[in-house]
Amino acid sequence: MRIALPVLGMLVIVGLWWLATIVFGIEPFLVPSPADVVASFLELPGYLLEQTLITLWEAVSGFGLSVAIGVPLALLIVGSQVLERMFYPLLVALNAVPKVAIAPIVVVWFGFGISSKVLMVVLVCIFPIVVSTASGMKSTPRDLVELFRSLDASRTHEFFKLRLWHALPQIFVGLKLAVTLAVIGAVIGEFVGARAGLGYVISTSGASADTSLAFAAMALLAIISVALFYGLTFAERKLLPWAEEHRDF
Amino acid sequence: MISLQRVARTFGPVHALAGIDLEVGEHEFVAVIGRSGCGKSTLLRLIAGLLAPTSGRILVAGQEVTRPRRDVSLMFQRPALLPWRSVLANVLLPAEVLGLGDHRVRAHELLDLVGLAGFEKRLPHELSGGMQQRVSLCRSLIQSPRVMLMDEPFSALDAITRTELSEELQRIQLEHPRAVVFVTHSIDEAVLLADRIVVLSPRPGRIHEIVDVTLPRPRALGQVELDEVSRSLRGLLGEVTA
Ligand SMILES: Nc1ncnc2c1ncn2[C@@H]1O[C@H](COP(=O)(O)OP(=O)(O)OP(=O)(O)O)[C@@H](O)[C@H]1O
Numbered sequence: 091m092r093i094a095l096p097v098l099g100m101l102v103i104v105g106l107w108w109l110a111t112i113v114f115g116i117e118p119f120l121v122p123s124p125a126d127v128v129a130s131f132l133e134l135p136g137y138l139l140e141q142t143l144i145t146l147w148e149a150v151s152g153f154g155l156s157v158a159i160g161v162p163l164a165l166l167i168v169g170s171q172v173l174e175r176m177f178y179p180l181l182v183a184l185n186a187v188p189k190v191a192i193a194p195i196v197v198v199w200f201g202f203g204i205s206s207k208v209l210m211v212v213l214v215c216i217f218p219i220v221v222s223t224a225s226g227m228k229s230t231p232r233d234l235v236e237l238f239r240s241l242d243a244s245r246t247h248e249f250f251k252l253r254l255w256h257a258l259p260q261i262f263v264g265l266k267l268a269v270t271l272a273v274i275g276a277v278i279g280e281f282v283g284a285r286a287g288l289g290y291v292i293s294t295s296g297a298s299a300d301t302s303l304a305f306a307a308m309a310l311l312a313i314i315s316v317a318l319f320y321g322l323t324f325a326e327r328k329l330l331p332w333a334e335e336h337r338d339f
Numbered sequence: 340m341i342s343l344q345r346v347a348r349t350f351g352p353v354h355a356l357a358g359i360d361l362e363v364g365e366h367e368f369v370a371v372i373g374r375s376g377c378g379k380s381t382l383l384r385l386i387a388g389l390l391a392p393t394s395g396r397i398l399v400a401g402q403e404v405t406r407p408r409r410d411v412s413l414m415f416q417r418p419a420l421l422p423w424r425s426v427l428a429n430v431l432l433p434a435e436v437l438g439l440g441d442h443r444v445r446a447h448e449l450l451d452l453v454g455l456a457g458f459e460k461r462l463p464h465e466l467s468g469g470m471q472q473r474v475s476l477c478r479s480l481i482q483s484p485r486v487m488l489m490d491e492p493f494s495a496l497d498a499i500t501r502t503e504l505s506e507e508l509q510r511i512q513l514e515h516p517r518a519v520v521f522v523t524h525s526i527d528e529a530v531l532l533a534d535r536i537v538v539l540s541p542r543p544g545r546i547h548e549i550v551d552v553t554l555p556r557p558r559a560l561g562q563v564e565l566d567e568v569s570r571s572l573r574g575l576l577g578e579v580t581a
């Protein structure tokens with residue numbers, strides 16, 4: 091059922107889409123039918139898969155970098171009131187800046203290659219990761235903290251034997267949010283300046299009115315996002331079998 | 340073992356405890372009852388060294404308490420288990436944090452003692468509330484504390500489990516007596532377990548009365564002799580509430 095229902099939902103939507111293109115006689119360059127989209131994927135399968143891998147790699151490496159920077163950053167922020175006061179407002183401000191507005195600058199600084207895309211991914215991913223980690227680290231129940239205090243536990247013990255573990259389910263909430271943003275971040279970067287990737291495919295096919303190709307690229311983006319999201323959900327189930335109550339998202 | 344001398348604690352304008360004088364012997368089980376908010380948990384936190392008294396002195400084993408001690412253990416109303424650790428790893432936590440070395444054999448013995456043999460590898464969420472609280476009891480025993488502080492440890496449990504656990508605790512205390520301060524709302528539980536019962540009056544929390552319970556052990560809930568003590572305690576609590 092867990093797999094059958096979403097698949098059924100997909101089929102219904104695709105069916106309605108197909109029906110609409112036929113019934114209303116919509117021109118393929120406005121809204122292509124599912125068959126047009128599949129056809130345009132089959133014209134260039136190797137090329138499109140290559141672009142998919144490029145975008146996937148940008149998203150995954152940017153996401154990985156965000157975790158590697160974001161989690162320790164959150165730990166520092168939680169560990170020190172001074173650091174929190176110094177940097178938390180800055181981080182909020184950074185997050186408030188529309189990423190689309192920064193993208194051109196990032197491309198000017200880092201060029202058309204992969205590094206500007208990875209940086210864009212980091213910019214969109216890092217905030218949810220820092221926030222979820224920091225708030226998870228602070229939400230440790232009082233009696234657990236008192237238990238550790240009553241054992242005269244060091245701060246290191248309290249951090250790594252208690253707070254971080256307790257924060258893990260909440261960190262995963264942030265990670266799942268971030269991983270879907272990662273794909274968006276990569277595409278924004280590719281839109282603004284790139285020679286490869288699905289975002290590049292979409293922006294060039296828009297220019298040549300090849301809407302079916304753009305739709306095929308978007309379908310591939312959706313597949314990447316879903317795969318990354320459920321990959322993390324699966325990892326969470328395996329890694330945190332004890333975290334039942336948080337598993338509604 | 341525990342000595343409180345003119346202890347007072349305020350939180351801002353709130354006088355939580357005032358003028359508490361109490362001695363608890365090395366093998367003595369003292370129950371504390373009193374209405375909600377009269378400072379029972381505060382009293383335990385003070386003895387545990389989690390809070391400092393505003394005035395007065397607290398001694399454990401002849402030393403003034405300035406920080407948590409490793410020979411004092413604390414048990415709460417909730418089991419307060421770490422959900423990511425197995426039952427065994429939860430019981431071993433104090434030994435690990437205190438750096439006491441390998442206590443696995445002792446942990447197995449303790450789990451045996453409370454009827455949880457075979458559950459060592461389970462996670463807390465796989466256990467019932469009563470079983471979780473038994474694990475918590477084992478955890479507070481693993482460091483072989485000289486003082487056990489218990490804050491309404493059975494009050495979240497159903498009546499049957501509650502009775503079982505209080506009888507187990509009585510057995511444990513008979514086999515291996517310690518200094519225990521046991522906060523409860525249940526008069527029957529207090530009478531079953533305690534050598535002395537401290538009745539606190541509220542705002543500020545003061546000792547209203549101390550009742551000695553000299554009935555022979557082991558005692559059983561529902562024993563007629565206990566009822567008499569319970570009745571007089573109910574009277575005392577009535578005075579306090581009035
Ligand atoms: N950390 C704190 N900060 C401020 N006030 C506190 C704090 N801890 C306790 N108090 C106050 O001190 C008083 C005594 O609280 P305490 O928790 O010791 O009561 P209690 O007897 O354990 O109550 P209960 O039976 O409901 O558990 C209460 O008025 C409470 O509001």
Ligand SMILES: [Mg+2]
Pocket residue numbers: 379380381490
């Ligand atoms: Mg209390």
